Amino acid sequence: MNTTHQKVALVTGAGAGIGKAAAKALLQGGYRVVLTGRNLEKLQKAITDIGGTSENCLAVACDVGKPEQVKKLFAALHEKFGRIDVLFNNAGIGAPAIPMEELSYEQWMNVVNANLCGAFLCSQEAIRMMKSQSPQGGRIINNGSISAHAPRPMSAPYTSTKHAITGLTKSIALDGRPFNIACGQIDIGNAATEMTERMAAGIMQADLSIKVEPRMDVDHVGQAVLHMAQLPLESNILNMTIMATNMPFVGRG
Secondary structure (H helix, E strand, O other): OOOOOOOEEEEEOOOOHHHHHHHHHHHHOOOEEEEEEOOHHHHHHHHHHOOOOOOOEEEEEOOOOOHHHHHHHHHHHHHHHOOOOEEEEOOOOOOOOOOHHHOOHHHHHHHHHHHHHHHHHHHHHHHHHHHHOOOOOEEEEEEOOHHHOOOOOOOHHHHHHHHHHHHHHHHHHHHOHHHOEEEEEEEEEOEOOHHHHHHHHOEEOOOOOEEOOOOEOHHHHHHHHHHHHHOOOOOOOOEEEEEOOOOOOOOOO
16 A cells, blocks of 8 residues: 555646646656557657656656547556555547637537546546545646636637546545545646747637737646645645746736
């Protein structure tokens, strides 16, 4: 059985960007870390990049929108480490920035499956483990994004799923109370990753103008996730917003 110094964290979408930064922070914070995503090679490279080993890290390829793959992911986690203390539901994708009426059903569902169904399915499996393990309990952290509060132009699938993550977070936080399961949401604005490189070149604003937006070091997000994760289970950060200080979010669009 793991000691308090050998807690186990699972990070989805861990091959790059925010997920990789969170995996690095958790590893450096003393966690054993399971990294998952669709590309196993990318995950294995991420483990090397963050200084992980076969002893303290595990890479598992998984499409979190597919129930059978999620079950295999958690079976591999359980076999390797025996328990789960933190789940960071980070995996997510967007759809093309085109008018809503031009989106196909497949484009809509791809985003819903990855962003919302993935978080739901991983949370289900984590809750099952957290309820049955000893000591009981754990923490789930959901990546909401600033899109959980306000949309960018032509982002209906992404924004809808991120608003839904807020409801999922609150439901888990409520239903997890009797089992020592805490749940919180981190909303991130303009972390410097591959996904936000277009912001440095200029991105569409609410008035449809194109402007460059400031970004922040993604490692600051990793540290914020670690802070949420390390709290004793009697305390919970229900919502945290971390953003580039000068990004045009606060104020009128």
